[in-house]
Amino acid sequence: MGVFDDIGYEDFRRMAMNDSLSVHEKIGFPDAYRDAHEKAIFADIESKLTNLALRCGNVLDIGPGCAGLPRLLIDACQQREHSLVLIDSAEMLAHLPDASGVIKLPGFYPDCDDALQPWVGRFDAILCYSVFQYIFVEASFWKFLDLSIELLAPGGQMLIGDIPNVSKRKRFFASDAGVKFHQDFTQTTEVPHVDFRAVEATKIDDAVILGVIMRARAQGCDAYWLPQGNTLPMANRREDVLIVKP
Template sequence: MAKIDLAKTELNYERFRDLAKNADLSERERIGFPDHYRSGFENAILDDIRTKLEFEYRSGASMLDIGAGASPMTSALLKLAHKYNISVAMNDSPEMLSLIESEFSFEKIAGKFPDILDEALEKAPDGYDLLLCYSVLHYIIVDGSIFDFVDAICLALRPGGVALIGDIPNLSKRKRLFSSKEGIAYHKQFMNTDEDPVVDHFEIKRNAIDDAVLNAIVARAHATGNDAYIVPQPRTLPMYNRRDDIIIQRR
């Protein structure tokens, strides 16, 4: 197989199965990222995940990683979880799961979330203490219902459990950024241009996530009796100024 232009490729569950089989791609490219988007940032990302899921207080916990991928960060996450005595179930396609390299044991749950919810709960009948879905939500909603996804997240958690839906590209936040002096300067430097970024505040962009979608996720979690919050990313992360995280706590 040949290299592909990730910026021009529409990605979903089936397309990621193809990427996993493409030997011409790097580990980061096969999970949808050009190397320079993630290389050098994995430790900062893991530190943010550890902090938001409070690994220090979760010894003995079980964690489900949805859309785990197979990259240096996947292996590092398994090592980090082992350090805090957290058992991990990794969910992704069979092709992607077969590529995960780790000296630490983990459960494999092959298939597309939330279709695999019943199987995941068979392995953890009381639910999971922790749930991670990182840089994946914008692909999941292409193939299914956002509300079905949120409901499944809540059902997968045991009472008191916490989910981090992380690294969500927020179109509204991006537009606000590139309408500001800070964002215009950032764009010019990054693109090496004297031209201002073009921002259409009334653009209809299908399958994009914006403020309305994020607020709907929070509202849906609230409607099922759980707590939920939109939280920022630290500036140590590569796309912190145009992405958000959501934390859901099962009550």
Template sequence: MHEIYTEFMLQKMNNIRMNKFQEDAKHLSSSLNVSGRFSFQKSAMKHVVVDIANKLSLRAEDSLLDIGCNCGDITIPLSFMCDSCTGVDGESAIERLKKRTQDLDNVSFIVGDFSELKIEEQYDCILIYSVLMYIDGYDNKRNFIKKACDLLKPGGRMLVGDVVNTSVKERYSNSEVGRKIDKEYKHQLTNLTQEDIIKSENNVTEPFDIMDDKKVCDLLLEIRNWGYESFLLPQSVELPFGYTRQDILIKRW
């Protein structure tokens, strides 16, 4: 009974958070805010697309599925690097993405919560970026990734990007480099305009459920037990949270 209740509550919380993202996508004027970044990280976001494309080994002939595509800050530039690109997200986010891609004939959309969708097509590349931290519970994260893995074509690649790892963050925070960078980061926060502060406080969504070294390593092993290859990759320090976040690369034979 306890397990059933826990599963029900986790799903309920996920639904509430999904609704919040949809409301953010509907009302916020800046796609950067919807994406959960601070305004001063805008320049760093430019490096994210290149980093993703390199890690996925994205090719001009590839089909790409972007799960949790949001308003398309990553989806749109990646669409110029591949043959076709499909974005998956809630209705409000997809509506904004549609408006931004009216002139792109290789971008398509799937509306809904990926964990509840039935997708038949398979893809050369799959991207799940800044999503895992908003899925409650290790089992739900694992099931989410397993479902995505099943959509990979033979030889396909998947990047589970921007994974928050508390163990990494703790080691970083306790280091001399970490303390120095953190001081600079806080200084940038103090230089925000009043408008930026209001936007940041209201719209930068904090991770709901994050993992540590053990959970990340457990997940890597589980993925391998499913028959895929999995690799833990560092992020470039040029990325918005590059010092403390990691990426998981998955390959299907």
């Protein structure tokens, strides 16, 4: 997740209307975590969601927010003549430009399945970036996954990106590199506390990610657990899942 804890869909709607927040803060990140990093993040996305490089396809972005990433996606889709569907709150979508081939659907995914029925089996690429952690807490994440797989066209790809994995985070902060990172960040000699046995009910861990991969495979898709590029700002504690419908 972003560094703002315990927030959800309704909070993001309010944050979208708060003019005192930057575009990054509106989506739950301080500027330092996204400003100047978005081109590298988008390049990492394109290296995995390779169907974005096709032409005249259909693309879905679940929870795009209102910062730079959806704008990069809009530009790329226009250049490649894709139809792009954006699903988020009306308050977030209002910050994004209207453009040819862009369809804005206000609503909370996956509870907008009726509006998406015309798109079943048609999306060549689905992106859900820095959003799955909120769906995991607020909605049925099996419904999220099942609906997404239904929406994929044959050969379609879905990238569930920037997943905050508490298991990976613990492994990192238990390491020498993680201790140094923590001490450099806090400007202290403090050693971060790590409890591998602690159960954190609202956090995504290795078991959740493995469950997503196995459920996708049980539905006839290929699914892969992928690292983020080392240049990304939170690569030491976040991971991606790529799902491909044969």
